[in-house]
Amino acid sequence: MPPLTRWFVKAALVYFVTALLLGILLQAGTVRALPVLQVSWPTYVHILVVGWLTQLIFGVAYWLFPRDSAARPRGSERVGWASFVLLNVGLLLRIIAEPGAALGHNAAGLLVGSAVAQFLAGLAFVANTWPRIKER
Amino acid sequence: MPRLSVWMIRTALLHLAIGFGLGALLLAQRGMALNGVIPRLRPAHVELLLLGWTVQLAMGVAYWILPRFRSGAERGDERPAWLAYGLLNAGVVSVALGGAGLAWIGLQFWGRCAEAVAAGAFAWHAWPRVKPFA
Numbered sequence A: 001m002p003p004l005t006r007w008f009v010k011a012a013l014v015y016f017v018t019a020l021l022l023g024i025l026l027q028a029g030t031v032r033a034l035p036v037l038q039v040s041w042p043t044y045v046h047i048l049v050v051g052w053l054t055q056l057i058f059g060v061a062y063w064l065f066p067r068d069s070a071a072r073p074r075g076s077e078r079v080g081w082a083s084f085v086l087l088n089v090g091l092l093l094r095i096i097a098e099p100g101a102a103l104g105h106n107a108a109g110l111l112v113g114s115a116v117a118q119f120l121a122g123l124a125f126v127a128n129t130w131p132r133i134k135e136r
Numbered sequence B: 001m002p003r004l005s006v007w008m009i010r011t012a013l014l015h016l017a018i019g020f021g022l023g024a025l026l027l028a029q030r031g032m033a034l035n036g037v038i039p040r041l042r043p044a045h046v047e048l049l050l051l052g053w054t055v056q057l058a059m060g061v062a063y064w065i066l067p068r069f070r071s072g073a074e075r076g077d078e079r080p081a082w083l084a085y086g087l088l089n090a091g092v093v094s095v096a097l098g099g100a101g102l103a104w105i106g107l108q109f110w111g112r113c114a115e116a117v118a119a120g121a122f123a124w125h126a127w128p129r130v131k132p133f134a
Helices: A003-027 A041-064 A077-102 A108-132 B003-031 B038-065 B079-099 B107-129
Strands: none
Touching: A003 A041, A003 A077, A041 A077, A041 A108, A041 B038, A077 A108, A077 B003, A108 B003, B003 B038, B003 B079, B038 B079, B038 B107, B079 B107
16 A cells, blocks of 8 residues: 555544544534534534545545556656645645634635635546546 | 446546535635625535545446456446446536526436436446355
């Protein structure tokens, strides 16, 4: 398993546990009355779907999809790392900024930064994976 | 990788790129009011990423790696799987456009019907391939 896949999958596992712990808090008696938890449903969904599911797919696809070429079996390693860093920076910014904005704090810059980072992460993954999807 | 898997996975990647783009607009909209139309794109964002990306990727990979047959066509009858590909994408686009208010609202219902038939067609294809390798 290449190093980038290990980072993707281990980060995915951290988000998986985090999301399910947050899921408990969102259902837990008096705790869920906390203002920050009352606005955290979208964040919870994105930790689960982007942090866990999408990131796991990115990591496994990078590892197991057909080789691009003998010289660059997994495409550009730099682009692969860029997708990892951008996805995680974007998601972490979202985790901070989204509840903050919902509670009335000015988080416009962080939200836009998160949006741009995650979008670029997706594009980087698509660009790096596309040439590897080919008929034998 | 077989041709149908190439089509499914590349189409899934397109849905991923567009779905992430819509998600970025929705998130940025929360920070700075870009355009009042953007919140209407949420159902399309969900549809593209859940059905167009995740489900279609799973179908493409399953078509590629499920056990093959020793005699006859190695992956069995391809036609139901191709039908599933066409109907799934027609359904995703219909539901996304209908949900965003960019097309007749009833298109969502027919899109869901297309997706359900796609699921049935894919299951019809894959069922006999779910077996021991030997």
